[in-house]
Amino acid sequence: MILENKLNITDPAELAREEEKISKKKAKELFETGYLDSLEPGTFDSLKKIHKYLFEDIYEFAGELRKVNIAKGNFRFVPILYIDKAISNVEKMKQSNYNQIIEKYVEMNIIHPFREGNGRSTRIWLDLILKKQLNVVVDWSKVDKTDYLLAMERSPIKDVEIKELLKQSLTDKVMDREIYMKGIDNSYLYEGYVAFKTEKL
Secondary structure, eight states, X not given: OOOOOTTOOOOHHHHHHHXXXXXXXXXXXXXXXXXXXXXXXXXXXXXXXXXXXXXXXXXXXXXXXXXXXXXXXXXXXXXXXXXXXXXXXXXXXXXXXXHHHHHHHHXXXXXXXXXXXXXXXXXXXXXXXXXXXXXXXXXXXXXXXXXXXXXXXXXXXXXXXXXXXXXXTEESOTTOHHHHHHHHHTHHHHHHSSOEEEEEO
């Protein structure tokens, strides 16, 4: 299955290549224009704006809530019937210290609000919160990809592992574009490791 896209691409591999190229270009612009720093950290509105900015040239649904239920492996993300309430609950979560921020990140990942591109958007969203609240960001190049995937899979039950993993990779180089871009560079392994299952309602 291939997602409908503005590029009229019908080959999955070609779409993946174009999506990567365009989203990286847009992520760079997001950082360099200062638009990212103008967003309020920790709000869903900010996450929607990040997602729209990254993917509006590729998908009509950029910045919009998904209209299908999705699962990854054996894990089902929040059903669309409850997605608005779940988002409201996450927005109310505190974000004044590191543990609170990662807990908020984990809960937003469980929601997976968009049809595609959740990982990339939410990592940028996480770094924005960390930057504004604690003056640090994650250096994603130091995060082992396999460890990250396993920790995120287990995080809905126990988030200690993902907290420790990301804490070891924090840096105060919050204005370093190369560090920022690592969260996008690694996106395909993070998001494509296990295929999504969808169910249209």
